[in-house]
Amino acid sequence: NITSNNTSVPFATLVAVNDPLRTGPEPDSELIGNVQGISLLAGSNASSTQYIDFGFNTGKFNGSSLSVFSRGEAGLAVVGGRGQFAMATGTALFNPLLINATNVIIEFNVTVIHY
Numbered sequence: 001n002i003t004s005n006n007t008s009v010p011f012a013t014l015v016a017v018n019d020p021l022r023t024g025p026e027p028d029s030e031l032i033g034n035v036q037g038i039s040l041l042a043g044s045n046a047s048s049t050q051y052i053d054f055g056f057n058t059g060k061f062n063g064s065s066l067s068v069f070s071r072g073e074a075g076l077a078v079v080g081g082r083g084q085f086a087m088a089t090g091t092a093l094f095n096p097l098l099i100n101a102t103n104v105i106i107e108f109n110v111t112v113i114h115y
């Protein structure tokens with residue numbers, strides 16, 4: 001079904017994510033892994049549902065990943081992970097620092113409980 005949409009993002013837009021995971025927003029900050037996932041913009045108010053996996057390939061979390069899945073509100077639910085983040089729960093708050101035609105930089109503050 002085609003629906004009316006007054007936003008700049010078309011209804012049912014699917015975005016694939018495959019980006020570097022860094023310790024800070026600067027392009028030369030330490031690379032600690034990668035971020036992969038999908039975001040589905042499905043509502044007429046440009047709301048989204050997101051699945052994001054943060055994979056770590058350096059340091060004490062090398063080989064582990066942390067997974068979040070939720071609606072695109074300010075906070076995403078931590079739903080699990082691998083390695084040291086097995087059975088993880090918690091919350092990931094995100095803060096967009098830069099969004100333009102060629103770049104997106106998002107800061108994530110994650111509170112996680114893992115075993």
